Amino acid sequence: MSTAPDxxxxxxxxxxxxxxxxxxTVGAERELSVVQMRLLGIVRDRRIGMAELGLHLGLDKSSVTGLVTRAERRGLVQRSPSPDDGRAVHVTxxxxxxxxxxxxxxxxxxxxxxLTARLDADQRALLTSLAASLVSGRATPR
Structure with missing residues (x-):
């Protein structure tokens, strides 16, 4: 089956x-923006530097600093000095x-x-594989 690019x-x-x-919608229940939700999602399983956090979020240094400061004020994240670089800060x-x-x-x-409940198990597995391939930049086996 061929699908038109559009x-x-x-x-x-x-x-x-x-x-x-x-x-x-989920963020609004906690008065969080989508970007703030992304911040929490990124730091949920890692200790990350501010520069790397900016790369993940596609934000410049000042925007990341403001975002982290607001989350820190709400008690959601904390900053700590990097053990490797005295000038760097990690967020957890x-x-x-x-x-x-x-x-x-x-x-x-x-x-x-x-949202995906109408798909059967094989369709969900295919969607998962295709989505993972798109975001990782690697080709999917046919």
């Missing part, structure tokens, strides 16, 4: 909108940030589960 673009954009809507979740991240991930997972 149909692929439209489908992917519409899917992106649906996922962004889920993230925005606080216990409250971890709780919010786990709850938010569960809610996002449930909502995306509802």
């Amino acid at each position: 149909a692929t673009v439209d489908a992917l954009v519409q899917l992106s909108f649906a996922v962004q809507r889920i993230l925005a 979740l606080t216990p409250l940030g971890r709780d919010w991240t786990e709850q938010g991930a569960a809610e996002v997972g449930a909502a995306i589960g509802e």
Whole structure:
């Protein structure tokens, strides 16, 4: 089955909108923007430097600093000096940030589960494989 490029673009954009809507809805329940949700998602399983965090978020240094400062004020993240570079700072979740991240991930997972519920197990596996290939930049076996 061949799909026109415009149909692929439209489908992917519409899917992106649906996922962004889920993230925005879950975030709004905690007064978090989508970017703040992304911040928590990035630091949930790692200790990360500010520069690397900026790369993940596609933000410049001052924007990352402001984002982290706001999250820190809310008690969601904390900064600590890098053990390798006295000038660098790492960001990690606080216990409250971890709780919010786990709850938010569960809610996002449930909502995306509802979105994909109409797919059968094979279709979900294929969607997972294709999406992983697109975001990693590697080709998928046919």
